Amino acid sequence: MSAAQPPGNGAPHLLVVIDPVARRTDGESVRIAKDVLSAGSHAKICLPDSPGEFVRALSRRGGRRPVVIGDDRALRRAVSLLHREREPAMNALSLVPVGVSATLELAHSLGVPTGTVAAARTALDGAERRLDLLVDDSDGVVLGALRIPALNGAPGAATGRSGVTAVWDSCRSLVRTLVRPAPPEPSAAASTHRLRVEADGVVLNDLDRPVASVTVTSGRGADGVAEVTIDAPDGAPVTTRAKAVTVSGADFRYRADIQVGGPVRTRTWTVRAGAWGLILPAR
Template sequence: MLLLHNEDAGTSDAESIATGEKIIGAPVTRVAVSAGTGLDPILAEHTDEDVIVAGGDGSLHALLRALYRRDELGRRRVGLLPLGTGNDFARGSGIPLDVTAAAGVVRDGATRATDLIVDDTGDVVVNAAHVGVGADAADSARPLKPHVGPAAFPIGAMIAGLVRPGKRLTVVIDGRTATHPRHRNLMVAVSNAPTIAGGSALLSPDASVHDGRMHVTISQATGPIARIGYALRLLRGRHVDSLDVIHGPADRVLVAGESFRVNADGELSAPTVSRSWRVLPGAWRLFVPADRATGRQPAAEAAGEAGPGTEAEVRR
């Protein structure tokens, strides 16, 4: 097995990784990577080995992006030792947040086919991608993370929500236009798992990383009072019942309009005026607790990629 970890990991993380390695038991090759390290040479050197990521959503994002571009999603099993700030994907997939318990999941060897969202640039979404206040919140939270940890996410969202006016965008969901540029959108998000912001917000209460769909959320709560109400309801997933929110499952989503940035699993894109996403059902295999190891075989092994989507069951 190949174990990838952050070369800047602190002492406590390094100790957790060492403990996890002992629990896994199988021969493990540890490789330290940095934010600017390309994974292609590492993966090429360790052909066909299962890969364990010691990190958070961003680290898992980097690995799956590399595996997707290398067409290796169906050939390698992937494990996660959650050492990130938010660990939302681990929460949504049932992986224990305790590294010792998560290592036991890898050791036990049960896997499940897991969905992946991909965009038109060749990038991926493991947990969630945001346009509008979600991307602005990530930008505001970034300098706070070393000081306040997971609390940086809600603080960043509060700052962004108060000062950003919203974006004029067209959003097309499975071929159907859901919003027009005449309306400002506070946030547009596509998600694979339920939570964001370190579990502090329940963006898609009914989302599952194994259901073969992504979930889209559009908030048009752009007035001052409406923004506060949206933020409060988002904490418990009650925003989906609001009249100014569009929410539901989808196969394909297109966002276009005035310039925006995308926050995909905490990674901010360059400004763009268009981005589209589609879901690949069961595209990769994730080590999961034994009681969760049921479901489809990876679509990547059967067909290479997801087929054309159907009209989303989107409610307003």
């Protein structure tokens, strides 16, 4: 499962965990990243075959600095583990992003280089940047953005359905239009939520005012506050900054970075200032 390839003296000691999805998606980029990291560090290479093995490999890192080769899901999995360990100063984490573009949006928004070689070199000689973390009351984490979209959003966006399911839904819809008249266009109310949104205890929106979406974005630094935006169909967006956000109402789903959660009736997200560290290009 692992092999050590020590170079010269003074090189960093790394634990390189290669996500199995990355190996299947782009084996060549994985090979390049592994070669660059092994040439510039005392690297222990781990090749887990499942999410469970991924977590176990990372938890046994000892004094080695962790480097993840994978996509946004792998990054979230690593940060979630470090958060659960409750280390006073969570190990700074490096990421070499490998995967399809749709699964790398979070990594790139955080400032991780897009190129494999550049990202691997950053893991070797970059600088740590402390970042805020959104943590919910079930101990789930959000690294970038939390979104509660409209009820009739894009297929699969709020429900977590697969693309295949969405295609079958489209086919069934087409058949129905061939055998009976088309139904009237849905009203605006069908694309809204009835949600109560509180920011640091202050009610921003109550159940009597429909909202199209709610977005909570943790800062790109470590200032300990999040940006909250409520989009309503009947007026300008409501925006504020807060340390804690509570959303409640009828069952709703939410998208935390790339992962869909819910349905829940209430959930609170709290900002943990500077709770994790990411190795980024030195300025």
